[in-house]
Amino acid sequence: MSYSERWQELFGPTDGGATMTLASTAPVSGTGGGGAGNLKHSGGPWTSASGTAGELRTSTETSRSALGPGHEGVETGAAGFTSVGALKSVLTSWEERLQAVRDECEQLRGPLRAVAEEMGETETVIGNSFKGADGGGKAGGNR
Template identity: 75%
Template sequence: MSHSERWQELFGPTVDGPEMRLASASDDSGAGAGGTGNLKYSKGPWTSASGTAGDLRTRAETSRSVLGRGHEGVEAGAAGLSSVTALKGVLTSWEERLQAVRDECEQLKGTLRTVAKEMGETETAVKTSLKGVHVPGEGDEKR
């Protein structure tokens, strides 16, 4: 049975069954799936993503506020024009969209911050649990 190139990239040769590899793992250096490489975690990307979600939340709220102020007095100044009703509908629609973005970003910000905290705590717990494990090195004598 033949598999696509993409399938083989992701899962490796199918002679002995599929082999999953991490996208961040090296293919040829011996590091990676089944190799001797090290997979390292950094909470930096999670914390950064949380901050970006927070920034987007703030910008969405600012935009919603500015949009509302920009439409103040339109109804009074254009009374009787049919376009005022359409304009009011568009304003309401955009205010609702921006509010939904703001609310979703607020939730996402908290979730991403929680992931960063949990991953950092997990990493610390794993490091602590492995401190007592002896790993043979080059300095060990062979007996």
């Protein structure tokens, strides 16, 4: 089955016959518009994810920077033990891991915030376009 055939199977014929539509875009009696106005984007999850990435970045850096001072004096106090070398290796490994998490959170924070802003702006533009189409009223009758 070709891509085009599969598309027609899923979404209906393109010859003016019945086609697939979102339930929220079906006409609502008396409103002149489609849907109940409940298909909306919320910036909350994106904004929250950005904030969480920032908080995780901060707490990871705090933890990473506390590892070194927490190990001060171990080499001197445990001189002669073979575990000192292993402990130093583990310390270095954890510092690198936490630094990688910190850096990744820093890289994610801005783009997540940007998505929240973009989606919110897009929703505003779309909402305003409906206001113009229905004489300044609320889109779908429920906004």
